[in-house]
Amino acid sequence: MSSHHADTAKNFPVTWEELHRHAKALAWRISDKGPWKGIVAITRGGLVPAAILARELNIRLIDTICISSYDHQNQRTAQNLKAPVAVEGEGEGWLIVDDLVDTGKTAAIVRNMMPKAHFATIYAKPAGRPLVDTFITEVSQDTWIHFPWDLNPIAYMQIRND
Numbered sequence: 716m717s718s719h720h721a722d723t724a725k726n727f728p729v730t731w732e733e734l735h736r737h738a739k740a741l742a743w744r745i746s747d748k749g750p751w752k753g754i755v756a757i758t759r760g761g762l763v764p765a766a767i768l769a770r771e772l773n774i775r776l777i778d779t780i781c782i783s784s785y786d787h788q789n790q791r792t793a794q795n796l797k798a799p800v801a802v803e804g805e806g807e808g809w810l811i812v813d814d815l816v817d818t819g820k821t822a823a824i825v826r827n828m829m830p831k832a833h834f835a836t837i838y839a840k841p842a843g844r845p846l847v848d849t850f851i852t853e854v855s856q857d858t859w860i861h862f863p864w865d866l867n868p869i870a871y872m873q874i875r876n877d
């Protein structure tokens with residue numbers, strides 16, 4: 716990934732440790748809202764959060780919905796590449812997991828497919844916030860969150876020190 720981030724004013728790099736703590740906090744916050752039939756992870760960003768939640772909540776059935784709406788930091792029309800295969804009806808009893816909501820476009824597609832599922836993310840920006848049922852940390856709309864799976868440790872240190 717390039718170290719130039721012209722589109723957003725603030726960089727918010729997240730470490731593995733922070734990510735893990737926030738994902739665990741999310742698991743605890745939704746632990747009384749189950750039981751869950753399973754998790755639907757929104758790839759790719761929801762995969763690691765879903766893995767941590769699945770362990771914490773003892774969920775072993777994990778499906779995916781594959782949506783792509785960004786090239787690096789540039790948003791384009793969201794492409795729906797694959798629907799979940801295990802989910803029936805309106806998604807009641809399912810837990811949908813993504814790393815974050817930004818504009819809410821991804822969330823809107825998923826909610827439309829599974830209107831009765833519980834939608835959980837770790838991070839939320841104000842525009843996407845109304846579409847999430849449970850999240851942990853809000854950041855401003857002009858913040859770009861950098862996840863540990865997208866950064867090598869040296870690039871991470873450079874952003875952290877900016």
Ligand SMILES: O=P(O)(O)OC[C@H]1O[C@H](OP(=O)(O)OP(=O)(O)O)[C@H](O)[C@@H]1O
Pocket residue numbers: 757758759760761782783784785786790813814815816817818819820821822843
């Ligand atoms: O609220 P929105 O404006 O729709 O943005 C949020 C989505 O953008 C990112 O995914 P991206 O499309 O970059 O794909 P990725 O998960 O494969 O990185 C992120 O993981 C969310 O899924």
Ligand SMILES: Nc1nc2[nH]cnc2c(=O)[nH]1
Pocket residue numbers: 785815816817858859860861862865
């Ligand atoms: N990594 C990352 N992906 C995004 N997709 C939409 N907003 C963001 C963001 O702040 N960080």
Ligand SMILES: [Mg+2]
Pocket residue numbers: 757758759760761782813821
């Ligand atoms: Mg994503």
